[in-house]
Amino acid sequence: MELLTWHLRGPLSRRAHGAGMRGGDLIREVFGSESDSDDADELNRPGPSPPSPLMRPGCVVETPAGADACVGMFVAREALGEDARRWLLDSIRADDLVDFPDDEPSTTASDRCAPTGGARNQAMRFGRDHLPRWALALADAVAKLATRRPGDSQGEHDVASADHTDDDDDDDDAAVFPREVLARARTASGVFNQMIVNQYAPGEGLTPHVDLEAFADGVAVVSLRSTVVMDMYPPGFEPGTSHVPTNSNTVPVWLRPGDVLFLSRAARWEWAHGIAARDADPAEGETRSEGGAVVRRGCRTSVTLRAMREDGHELRVPA
Template sequence: MEDEAAVRNLLCAVFGDSEDDSGEDGIFSERQWEHVEEVEGLWICRDFLSNHEQQELIDDIEAVESWFTNPNENQAMRFGGLPLWALNLSALVHSCVLEEQLSKRSKILAREVISREPLFDQMIVNSYKPLEGIGAHVDLLRFEDGIVILSLVSSRVMTFKSCEDGSRKVGVLLRPGDLLVMSGEARYGWTHEINTNPAQQIWDGVPVPQESRISVTLRRLCRQN
């Protein structure tokens, strides 16, 4: 398919080429989109980035940008003027979402979101130490609909809680290389958090190791009237 070829070419442009694209350490990931049925507008792309692609991205974040070289630094933000790797990541998100929507007729992002230019213009990268999480929150309304979070290095259970009915909770497992997409109800009507209490970090009865983690969030600022 032309869309698949376009995504493949984009991957080559972002992460370079490889003779082996079939194994776990190959250049190309085996993506699988999942809709979290309990939360409208919440999607996860499993293995959005392969191990090789993740390492290339982490190298850019840590070496090219020189972020997180100081133990006291744990966050970097950009408003416009995104670095090249973030622009490429944004383009890859766009291509993969559009490909899935065209081939499977899925509605991951509304037409007005996926067609906007640019798709994202704000980025935040967080480096979490073991046992560090993030409190329950809804992203500020200064950002438009359609927010993505790329999880790297280690796994975490993220919990979503309905703003209308606090008893409604849904957990999702974010593994290294997974991409989380929030829009509509998931973006505005549910809080999300990572509670590192051991009782909250269990998946299928197995504790999730609390190791260091990096997340990359892409958003777009609301336009001024």
């Protein structure tokens, strides 16, 4: 219960903004969905074919400017090109997982987006068996990117391979995700076995939070459509504080269409992340807290990929 409550204060609390859903409705909607009887139909639906390769060749996984202190956070810039973004949005729409407030979702930033009101703006799936095909394809491509060394534009490193030797250990820590996270690729769970699709209208945010302990290390967020600023809050931030002013210690990360954000190590366990509820963000690189250039938000869609921990940390849901 505590875990769930904590989670609800985080990613889901933004619903209070438009949908006015709470407690049981939310939990039923969010956690009930994985056992829906129409799950099998949804999973077997062919859907649009992914472009090949899914990830843009030559994309670089980097530490965003000014974010060196946030150890374990990386962004793959425009990892999904135009075709991949279109495929992903079409796949999400084909599965009818969330409502799109605009009829023809653009693959780039758009300000033609009205607030969602009572729309379904979040969907979760737990377990690889419950992930739609498109999510499995995305998860595998993102997991490959996570084997890269930051700054490298190519060359997945097979740190999870069975013939890996201990002599390589120093090198392992140089990859985007730690070795033990990448090693999940050899298990049934895969690197990722859980996903959330989130839909944000302009003005909607995400309360700062550290992801639940029930989720393992190694979180990836695929960002689609509107550019947005994700704020990283350094260790010491008190989760559950509903209104946290952005202060000088906060590290802003600009997420553009097709970017993939990686959180592991301290960035996943010690830093909190959140999105301010506002209609516009400071222009990229803008550091002044007031009076600087701003960019209006459009609609944003994100896909968060994670894995459930298998060491007894349950995601408890009240009966």
